[in-house]
Amino acid sequence: MSINTNTLDIRHTIWSWIARNLTNNVSFKAYFEPLIQLFFPQWRADRFRSSVIDVRRESDDMYSLVIKPNKQWKGFRAGQYIELTVEKEGAWVSRFFSISSSPRYFNDSGLIEISIRIQENGQITPWLPQALKAGGVVNLSQAEGEFCLADSTTISGVTASTPTTKPILMIAGGSGITPFRSMLQQISLNGLAVSKPVSLMYYARSPEHFLFKEALNTYQQQVPNLTVNFIDTNELGFFSDAHLLKYCDDFAIRDIYICGPSPMIMHARKVLQNQNVNQEQIHYEFFGPEPVSLEGSGQASSVLFQQSGKQVTTNKDEPKTLLTLAEDAQLKPLSGCRIGVCHQCICQKKSGVVYNSKTKTYSDTGQEEIQLCVSVPVADVVLAL
């Protein structure tokens, strides 16, 4: 095996060396990409061009895309996410989404589903369903992420041999239900009786906002030991000690999985910590960017420099450019003119909103290249720096 990967690696290195020398491109695929796109629009050398089979409405503000991934796509584990890339007005836009269907379902049908909440101010999520209505094309990355049940060995293609053995508590908020739906569908389709209890506490702000309600109810009937609680926050309030005791009083011995909007995750972790739950028992995944409001969303925004692990907060009353903020934090990003001309300070923004003081425009929430020297953070920003 290792010899094999080694020869593959060497071959890859040699090929890319030749490609660089002959074409000035990173690979021959990249060199030919524009020509290939002539025949396969939106084809990308580094992505898996896949077709959208259906767009299904789930609720007022939520829909699912049913996608048939390209043959080279390697499959996934329940709970993982993918990066979805589409072309919008000439620009590639990418967003991360959890896969909401199970590996078992993918095995049987060749399809996956991702469920997307429409962001009011977003430029992508409201636009996608129309753009993809009649058999659109999207690009997928391989599946990524570690938010999977600890002993789930269910990579698609391999049937789960070890059923869930530890008791589990799942806490979902809003669209954070998607990875859990994948896990629960997997359990139910495999027809496995879970040997230890699995309990789901699912929060939404009104009865209409519970997604996959029927499916979840069905799983509950099919899988002994599985309990699903739909908790309407309007009536019953947010996750609290009282809820824990009411819906899952043996939480302390369980593996706990949390997925939802960031404030909810922070809050849930705090409650659990106060209950002396062990850190290692708690698994969580932040789901999607926060809805953005440009004004009045607090006085400060925070900037996370991802690669160096540094974080700073900035006061909105005296805006500072991201370049200054980075330099204040002892980072040394490449820069030149500092007036937005030379493009040397370009950096990839992973998420968050920035204001470009030169073009006087706000960015979108997703991943894109920005000029540090003329960009000011408006909402919490994550930078690849």
Add this chain to the structure above:
Amino acid sequence: MSAASNNARPDSATLELFAQDLDQIRSNTMAKVGQKDANYIRNVIRVQRVSEIGGRVALVLGFISPVWWVVGVLLLAFAKILDNMEIGHNVMHGQYDWMNDPNINGRNFEWDHAADSDSWRRYHNHEHHTYTNIIGKDRDFGYGLLRLSDDTSWRPKNRWQILTYLNLSAMFELGVAYHEVAGERIFMGKRRKTSSLPITRKELRNAFFSKAGRQFFKDYVFFPLLCFPMFLPVLAGNFLANILRNLWTSTVIFCGHFTEEVHTFSIEDCENETQGEWYYRQILGSSNFEGRRWLHILSGHLSCQIEHHLFPDVPAYHYVEMGKQVQAVCKKYDIPYNTGSFGKQYLTVVKRVLKYSFPSKIEAASV
């Protein structure tokens, strides 16, 4: 500021209004940028790929008839010109960064050219575009080889600088590659005391050799060997294609910055510069030439050097349209706008090179 004409700089209130008008042109144009531009640049890249591959194949077919060889040279030169001008230069200015396409991206792009693109981004995008025509700051003014204004004193070697110019033109690619290395005195001359270089001198040297070496390997070793029996014709064809590209790019660039009316500036001119003053300097430091669309495309729209200097990161295809609006704004504020036919502009370049081959009258008197 020194200039051939004697327009005085408008006052700051005027320049403020002037800047607002130009900003408006920019944002009106940016509002239109989208799918059409993406399709356009992808199509140009397609044409480039097809001509490059076609050109290399045609060179080999030279054994059937020399006509094929000639076609091959022309196609290859054409592909290189497209790659360097309409694609490379513009992409590396970040004009297509909004596409989020890793292969059409300002930071990653590498061109079919001896100059390492990172080095070029540093001194061209930063130095030349920020300090346009400021003597002592913009090393592109005369490239340290030519005397093109009275700001530098005359030296005997300037007497035959027209030959230096022709030489530089033919080897322009190497001149561009060597430019930063020369400016940093990597191989010759007294080492600079202060350098803003973000990489070490060694890294700069390595980048220089590795990029130039790669280009050399490709055009003068790999492809000639690949077509072994045709080794010499292919080698000669590649060489000629490179020279043709060099002559063309050099000519375009000289027409954009060294025509008769182009102004020069001193460091004081750019201290605490307002946006309006910056725009004003960019306009006075550049010149356009007119022509048909194909001429604009072949010159990477540097035929609209003025617009390029005002808006370096706006997709260049829009410059022709913007040019009309910019010219109207200049007229409104009585600011000179330097344009003319390609032939006329080129003649004034030659005139300028010749004119400063000789000492100025004051200098001549004191000699």
